[in-house]
Amino acid sequence: MHPFPIDLYAYNNRLRDAHPAEKILFAGLTMLICLIASSPLVAVLALACVTVAVVRVAGIPLRAFWYFVRLPAGFIVIGVLTLAVTTVDPAGPQTLLALPVGPWHIGVVESSLARAVQVASVSFACVASMLALALTTPMVDLTDQLRKWRVPQLFIELMVLMYRFIFVFIETAQAMYIAQNARLGYSNWRRSLRSAGMLAANLYLRSQSRASLLFTALTARGYSGELRVLTAQPTWSRRNLILIACVESLLLLTTVATWWGAFV
């Protein structure tokens, strides 16, 4: 199985060849508007627009998209419940729920519930926007784009090297895990810790020896401290830009409308 299903979709979708800057612009603007508006209405609208874009324009199955959107749900739901539950005045007019705990009352008030709903909706909308970028743009395109934007060369090269070797090391780690597991290396907690430790130590030594092998191989091919590769020349698409402009202005207009109190 592929270690990163998101990466798999990034190479297999209808927006694969679209200009990466378009996709960054779409995801970035949507996130920015959602965060600034911080209104559940704008967030739900953004979620809908992004879902349509990902499913209809990029051709990614809805089920897969929904699965990825739910990945950070653990953090969001726990975080949001922590925001909703607070110390309350049991006689307060806004109190929805109050349970006595020692000298205090903990429960839910209208405003804390409203905030929880707001944070959860904005967060899920932002996750979806980020996924619209991640599911359509391979990491290579992102690093190419960062290079064009004059992000320090060293940083980009480290990114490229790391990204390539993550896959190599995951394969190595999986092979080690299977070998250990087949020998009952994870049969109880104590053994699991010991096996995980052996795996990590071995992987570290492997990574270091791999580095010197790679350096030797590169030096033999005339490496002088920089990896030069040809980059693709993506083109801007008018249709995509118009779509982005439509979605963002819709979100922006809704935001302004909520500020004026059009939807209360």
Added chain:
Amino acid sequence: MFASLAQPKTRQRLALVAIAGLLLAFGTVRSAHAMHISEGFLPPVWAALWFVAVIPFFLWGLRAIAKQVNRSPQSKITLGMSGAFSFVLSGLKLPSVTGSCSHPTGIALGAILFGPTTMVVLGTIVLLFQAIVLAHGGLTTLGANVFSMALVGPFVAYGVFRACRGFGLSWAVFLAAALADWATYMVTAGQLALAWPAETGGILESFVKFVGIFSITQIPLAIAEGILTVIVFNLLMQHSREVLVEQGIIGEEQAAPTPGSPAAAS
């Protein structure tokens, strides 16, 4: 139990339905990735502030790496591999008391092996990849996550390791790993509390709430990670002690074999 409720029943029911709905809509709550603040969870001002806070440290780390690369071109490759190792390690399912649980393992190990300034840069890339290919953490919250996991964590680990090295390597490594975890989750709780203070109790109440929620999973995990890091470090001591001495991770006097190390006993 509900005797102190002062409000009509419809409102309570609404609140309960809303909470139950949130839980149901997103199905089973997956493994607790409690330390990565997820995308969009911080208001824009706070998200931006944490970026501003980490940028100087990031540039410092990048300059340190650039100097090292100028001295020896191989170190760039080595650092790339080390970063890839950190990423894979962070995805390692740590055996936990409550079944297996994914957890940002390896902050301390990375800080001890590669140094905390380097870890700021490598950790930033790891967090960026986690956000993009795993939907774990986020781009808007990258600054905050880098601050807690790639800045405070490694520096605490490194400081503790250096300070305690004299008392025995195993203890130094255990404390470095456990305290780095603990510091990371305190910082995360602090970031969440600053961004979302409680209405009646303010930042303090919010901080107590988040620390309370995290401590359920994070205290046993910090101990497990401490033990795991000791096992890894002792194995490295057994197999490649000369490399550790060469890189200045352990002093010459500690290069002698340690027969009574805890990992050897387990």
